[in-house]
Amino acid sequence: MGKAWKFGHDIDTDIILPARYLNKSTPEHLAAHCMEDAGTLFAQDVKAEDVMVGGKNFGCGSSREHAPIAIKACGIKVVIAESFARIFYRNSLNIGLPILECAEAVAGISQGDEVEVDLATGIIQNRTTNMKYQANSFPPFMQDLIRAGGLIPYIEGRNKNA
Amino acid sequence: MSMTISEKILAQHAGLDSVVPGQLITAKLDLVLGNDITAPVGIKEFAKFGAKKVFDRKKVALVPDHFAPNKDLLSAEQCKFMRDFAREQQIEHYFEVGQMGIEHCLLPEQGLTLPGDLIIGADSHTCTYGAVGAFATGVGSTDFAAGLATGEAWFRVPESMKFIFHGTRFQKWVGGKDLILYLIGKLGVDGARYRAMEFAGEGIAALSMDNRFTICNMAIEAGAKNGIIAPDDKTFAYLEGRARRSYPLHYSDLDAHYLEIQEFDVSEIPLQVSAPHSPENAKSVQEASGIKIDQVVIGSCTNGRLEDLRIAADLLRGKKVHPEIRCLVFPGTQTIMRDAMREGIIDTLIEAGVAVSTPTCGPCLGGHMGILAKGERAVSTTNRNFVGRMGHVESEVYLAGPAVAAASAIKGQIAHPEEVS
Numbered sequence: 001m002g003k004a005w006k007f008g009h010d011i012d013t014d015i016i017l018p019a020r021y022l023n024k025s026t027p028e029h030l031a032a033h034c035m036e037d038a039g040t041l042f043a044q045d046v047k048a049e050d051v052m053v054g055g056k057n058f059g060c061g062s063s064r065e066h067a068p069i070a071i072k073a074c075g076i077k078v079v080i081a082e083s084f085a086r087i088f089y090r091n092s093l094n095i096g097l098p099i100l101e102c103a104e105a106v107a108g109i110s111q112g113d114e115v116e117v118d119l120a121t122g123i124i125q126n127r128t129t130n131m132k133y134q135a136n137s138f139p140p141f142m143q144d145l146i147r148a149g150g151l152i153p154y155i156e157g158r159n160k161n162a
Numbered sequence: 163m164s165m166t167i168s169e170k171i172l173a174q175h176a177g178l179d180s181v182v183p184g185q186l187i188t189a190k191l192d193l194v195l196g197n198d199i200t201a202p203v204g205i206k207e208f209a210k211f212g213a214k215k216v217f218d219r220k221k222v223a224l225v226p227d228h229f230a231p232n233k234d235l236l237s238a239e240q241c242k243f244m245r246d247f248a249r250e251q252q253i254e255h256y257f258e259v260g261q262m263g264i265e266h267c268l269l270p271e272q273g274l275t276l277p278g279d280l281i282i283g284a285d286s287h288t289c290t291y292g293a294v295g296a297f298a299t300g301v302g303s304t305d306f307a308a309g310l311a312t313g314e315a316w317f318r319v320p321e322s323m324k325f326i327f328h329g330t331r332f333q334k335w336v337g338g339k340d341l342i343l344y345l346i347g348k349l350g351v352d353g354a355r356y357r358a359m360e361f362a363g364e365g366i367a368a369l370s371m372d373n374r375f376t377i378c379n380m381a382i383e384a385g386a387k388n389g390i391i392a393p394d395d396k397t398f399a400y401l402e403g404r405a406r407r408s409y410p411l412h413y414s415d416l417d418a419h420y421l422e423i424q425e426f427d428v429s430e431i432p433l434q435v436s437a438p439h440s441p442e443n444a445k446s447v448q449e450a451s452g453i454k455i456d457q458v459v460i461g462s463c464t465n466g467r468l469e470d471l472r473i474a475a476d477l478l479r480g481k482k483v484h485p486e487i488r489c490l491v492f493p494g495t496q497t498i499m500r501d502a503m504r505e506g507i508i509d510t511l512i513e514a515g516v517a518v519s520t521p522t523c524g525p526c527l528g529g530h531m532g533i534l535a536k537g538e539r540a541v542s543t544t545n546r547n548f549v550g551r552m553g554h555v556e557s558e559v560y561l562a563g564p565a566v567a568a569a570s571a572i573k574g575q576i577a578h579p580e581e582v583s
Contacts, residue, residue: 010351012546014527014546014548015548015549018528019528019529022228022229023229023233023237025206062286063200063283063288063300063302064199064302065303066199066203086356086387087286087302090305091305094308095302141186151305152211152304155211156211156212159212
């Protein structure tokens with residue numbers, strides 16, 4: 001269980017990880033500047049198991065994988081959004097950052113709520129309001145990617161089985 | 163089975179007779195692109211594969227353009243890391259500073275992006291190459307790494323949307339940038355999310371290749387997977403002398419299925435600006451007229467081509483940049499720079515008080531060469547005006563085409579070109 005960090009619609013990758021920090025790509029460096037321009041103390045106060053919540057088109061803009069790497073390195077357990085921009089969606093699956101689409105959960109979760117997520121079932125529970133939500137399920141191929149922990153372990157596993 | 167141009171390209175590269183939207187495919191790649199920001203992350207991932215060599219050293223392009231020429235020590239290390247990899251792997255299309263340009267201006271110019279190609283690039287504006295009839299899409303560093311190792315990528319076949327621009331009577335000064343900002347204003351930044359955007363009609367046919375690159379470049383700003391324009395005589399003329407391999411020609415079937423078809427009359431589209439902090443905040447330049455600015459940027463993978471510079475020079479000829487404005491011009495490639503010099507464009511710009519830079523992405527993403535201070539405002543021909551995109555979190559960017567940018571540089575405020583010509 002962790003605390004919810006709630007953000008709005010169209011959260012772009014420049015907000016998630018400002019370009020001025022792209023001159024280095026270690027996860028610790030990126031985590032230290034995650035959401036820095038969003039006007040919150042997110043990077044300072046975030047704790048492992050916390051969840052990030054966004055509106056529609058989360059992660060739009062630049063293809064920088066630094067954005068999901070930063071979120072993952074902060075300890076965020078899962079990003080829940082109404083919808084994801086496509087490159088961010090791919091990147092998250094590829095690097096093993098869990099993401100879930102669930103408009104009802106986004107509407108029902110407020111900043112600071114205690115949220116518990118079962119990644120295997122996609123069930124999201126808001127312990128603060130005692131509400132329960134079911135996230136959309138992924139197509140089978142993407143479930144395989146997620147189970148493998150990302151694209152590279154997935155391809156390696158496929159090659160081994162071939 | 164009838165298909166769109168995007169579906170045909172994907173089917174061919176997947177070795178299938180046909181594909182349908184929603185289908186997941188694995189397809190062979192004609193080109194895999196990375197830059198000094200995204201490639202280093204990808205190269206480290208590539209090292210995790212068993213593969214020692216890239217799938218084909220002739221089908222990889224590496225361009226140091228974002229924080230290059232090296233903007234600081236850390237950037238120098240990233241550029242060096244990519245350069246060392248390029249040398250070790252004998253990457254044919256590595257472009258060193260002096261040869262390099264902004265990647266999406268450079269690769270088409272070099273004939274590396276051809277009709278019918280399937281291209282992934284670890285840069286969201288890879289969709290630019292749809293202007294020559296390629297299926298090109300932006301990916302992250304891990305997809306780039308997998309592409310380097312395997313020469314393949316997975317795709318979900320996108321639903322296609324068609325945008326038909328009727329007529330050829332453009333309002334004066336209106337170009338590709340205005341069409342695409344106008345369209346993004348109608349669609350919103352996720353209006354084409356996961357979709358293929360196909361641009362067609364007499365209006366598109368009338369546009370030059372430079373304008374078509376501008377349009378396809380910004381498909382991502384509507385959330386699209388790719389933007390594409392079917393090849394025509396202008397495409398073939400552009401490719402003449404550039405293409406060094408043969409290419410297949412694909413066209414959408416007349417009865418191909420589109421999720422949506424939207425039609426516009428080009429004569430009704432006025433010069434556009436997109437207000438902070440989203441490309442979807444498009445409006446006519448008159449609606450933003452008079453807003454005080456501090457900087458003008460003309461360049462980028464969106465509008466750093468010869469015609470863009472020519473438009474700027476035509477407006478700035480015999481005039482001066484407003485004394486309170488910094489006007490920065492970034493030609494997209496060395497060839498564009500040289501052509502602009504030969505045409506007298508660079509001379510005209512310098513005479514007017516413009517600072518002309520070697521090619522780089524520079525200030526577009528707040529990298530270097532023109533960062534905005536707190537409270538400053540710019541008019542820029544680039545593609546994004548997100549919070550903090552060009553510098554301080556409290557700075558602002560108005561997106562526009564080169565004519566509005568040049569006119570605004572002269573006036574010191576957002577201006578219509580008629581106000582200065």
